[in-house]
Amino acid sequence: MKLVYTGKTKNVYALDNGNYLLKFKDDCTGKDGVFDPGENSIGLTIDGVGDVNLRMSVYFFDKINAAGIKTHFVKANLDDTTMEVLPAKVFGKGLEVICRHKAVGSFYRRYREYIEEGADLPAYVETTFKNDELGDPLVTRDGLIILGIMSGEQYDEIKTMTQKITAIVADDLAEKGLVLYDIKFEFGYDADGKVMLIDEIASGNMRVYKDGKYIDPMTLSKLFFA
Numbered sequence: 001m002k003l004v005y006t007g008k009t010k011n012v013y014a015l016d017n018g019n020y021l022l023k024f025k026d027d028c029t030g031k032d033g034v035f036d037p038g039e040n041s042i043g044l045t046i047d048g049v050g051d052v053n054l055r056m057s058v059y060f061f062d063k064i065n066a067a068g069i070k071t072h073f074v075k076a077n078l079d080d081t082t083m084e085v086l087p088a089k090v091f092g093k094g095l096e097v098i099c100r101h102k103a104v105g106s107f108y109r110r111y112r113e114y115i116e117e118g119a120d121l122p123a124y125v126e127t128t129f130k131n132d133e134l135g136d137p138l139v140t141r142d143g144l145i146i147l148g149i150m151s152g153e154q155y156d157e158i159k160t161m162t163q164k165i166t167a168i169v170a171d172d173l174a175e176k177g178l179v180l181y182d183i184k185f186e187f188g189y190d191a192d193g194k195v196m197l198i199d200e201i202a203s204g205n206m207r208v209y210k211d212g213k214y215i216d217p218m219t220l221s222k223l224f225f226a
Helices: 049-066 104-111 141-146 152-174 219-225
Strands: 002-006 010-014 019-026 027-031 040-043 073-077 082-085 095-103 119-130 180-190 195-198 204-212 214-215
Touching: 019 049, 027 073, 027 214, 049 073, 049 082, 049 219, 095 152, 104 119, 104 180, 119 152, 141 152, 152 180, 152 195, 204 219
Parallel strands: none
Antiparallel strands: 002 010, 010 019, 019 082, 027 040, 073 082, 095 119, 095 180, 180 195, 180 204, 204 214
8 A cells, every 4th residue: 555645634545556545644623622613723632533434434425436426435443544546636625515404613704793602694605715725715606716616517416415424414314313504525527527525524523513512523433433
């Protein structure tokens, strides 16, 4: 295996068969030792979080694939905390897609003059460039098209896929008495330009509450698999 990318929460290796291997780590995004999926830097390390993130990712990728939504997932090795994935190109230099059911986090910080904290949002989708130095700037559909990052058709497909995937995750969590406030995804495209969900779907990428109280990633994973 050849290391091709060192990420915040995963390392990426190239495999001889043309696919890639994601090695999950125990690092989480946050600030001052407090987890926050909206932060763009590592804030803390939680022992075992890589393992549970992989397990949750496998669980949801299987569900999403079964729903007919294209993903990069091939298979996983839980013993090694690794996941084999199809090759995919990222949009630009990396793009995050966030779906929000509640006005919290960075959304509320930006728009608090106009909305109450915790107010309901209609599966609101926003996109940000992955750029730590610039603080992951927001970019609109028109901006993505003008900058040559993607076509309007690709954006519309990503938005639709995001809302469908979020509904799958939210419904599953709701069955366990958990409420999804927001979740972030990454998308890429294959050699034919077809959009696919990439990266992971794990507790570290979502903000979830139970009985009005925030649930940290490790507790969420324990509740999810209980």
